Amino acid sequence: MIDRREFIELATSASAVACSSTQPKRVARTTQPLAKPLFVATWPFGKPACDRAVEVAGRGSMLDAIEQGIWVTEADIKNASVGIGGIPNSAGDVELDACIMSGPDHNAGSVAGIQDILHPISVARKVMEETIHVMLVGEGAKQFAISQGIPATQLLTDQQKQKWIEWQKNNHKRPEVDEDNHDTIAMLGLDEQGDLWGGCSTSGWGYKIPGRVGDSPIIGSGLYVDNAVGAAGATGVGENVMRFCGSFLVVEMMRGGANPTDACQMAVERIASMDPKRGINDLDINFIALSKNGEFGGAGTSNGFKFSFAARDESGVRDGRALSEKPIGPEGGNRK
Numbered sequence: 001m002i003d004r005r006e007f008i009e010l011a012t013s014a015s016a017v018a019c020s021s022t023q024p025k026r027v028a029r030t031t032q033p034l035a036k037p038l039f040v041a042t043w044p045f046g047k048p049a050c051d052r053a054v055e056v057a058g059r060g061s062m063l064d065a066i067e068q069g070i071w072v073t074e075a076d077i078k079n080a081s082v083g084i085g086g087i088p089n090s091a092g093d094v095e096l097d098a099c100i101m102s103g104p105d106h107n108a109g110s111v112a113g114i115q116d117i118l119h120p121i122s123v124a125r126k127v128m129e130e131t132i133h134v135m136l137v138g139e140g141a142k143q144f145a146i147s148q149g150i151p152a153t154q155l156l157t158d159q160q161k162q163k164w165i166e167w168q169k170n171n172h173k174r175p176e177v178d179e180d181n182h183d184t185i186a187m188l189g190l191d192e193q194g195d196l197w198g199g200c201s202t203s204g205w206g207y208k209i210p211g212r213v214g215d216s217p218i219i220g221s222g223l224y225v226d227n228a229v230g231a232a233g234a235t236g237v238g239e240n241v242m243r244f245c246g247s248f249l250v251v252e253m254m255r256g257g258a259n260p261t262d263a264c265q266m267a268v269e270r271i272a273s274m275d276p277k278r279g280i281n282d283l284d285i286n287f288i289a290l291s292k293n294g295e296f297g298g299a300g301t302s303n304g305f306k307f308s309f310a311a312r313d314e315s316g317v318r319d320g321r322a323l324s325e326k327p328i329g330p331e332g333g334n335r336k
């Protein structure tokens with residue numbers, strides 16, 4: 001028998017999948033289920049988001065839990081890659097992408113390139129629940145949000161404005177893709193009935209061309225939920241996920257019998273094998289997955305920084321230290 005803390009540490013070491021540019025090495029372990037409702041989310045900032053999701057699930061719906069869990073990250077002014085405080089596009093405007101999925105009715109809502117709205121995940125949910133559409137973009141998405149009673153908010157912080165001014169002076173040098181300027185919250189949830197749910201939110205690639213949309217709001221790329229099989233979400237360079245329907249691919253690997261960790265790893269390997277230009281460690285892509293029976297896992301490429309994810313249930317058990325410090329791929333990676 002293992003206790004819950006040991007279990008979480010096992011789960012996180014299962015995520016420590018080493019990828020080399022020539023011989024991807026698989027170190028996969030099937031995780032045992034946590035109690036339900038269970039939430040899994042990308043990166044260390046996924047921990048407080050999962051905390052809130054569990055709390056909300058105790059008194060609300062799973063969609064409320066996913067939405068309000070993601071609110072925590074969107075409202076974090078220090079987070080430069082999601083919501084307020086996000087790095088702007090090259091014109092100095094913060095443009096946000098988000099989507100949400102409901103497993104039982106296979107419904108989805110999405111917004112892309114939305115400006116001046118603090119919680120794009122809520123607009124995505126409104127698109128899903130209040131319209132006959134799935135995706136709204138740009139000014140139309142913003143006006144729809146306002147029509148739904150969501151107020152406009154200034155998202156560009158003084159700090160990010162200053163950095164943007166420096167970036168312009170610095171010959172528009174393309175920013176390094178790293179934990180600070182390129183990641184996303186993807187959150188997956190499983191309830192007591194075995195139904196699956198998910199959400200995803202990002203400000204996307206720092207200093208992107210205005211109008212650029214990444215994988216995060218694209219159903220099947222940044223997020224996919226199949227209520228019969230499992231759910232998956234992505235973080236990293238959207239261009240290297242959305243060309244391959246990455247999250248859909250992870251779910252299809254689970255449908256074929258792979259456990260969540262293996263499914264994420266197999267998707268990364270498939271993408272690497274299909275990309276003629278990049279070695280596996282240059283892709284900068286990471287996935288999390290949650291199966292219908294409560295197994296969860298994650299895998300990604302190594303590019304010199306650490307991918308981690310958080311998982312927790314209502315017992316509150318998790319190990320943030322292990323979650324945030326276990327790297328995927330070799331220590332020190334081969335950042336280029």
Ligand code: GLY
Nearest residue numbers: 204214236237238
């Ligand atoms: N994965 C977030 C983005 O590429 O925009």
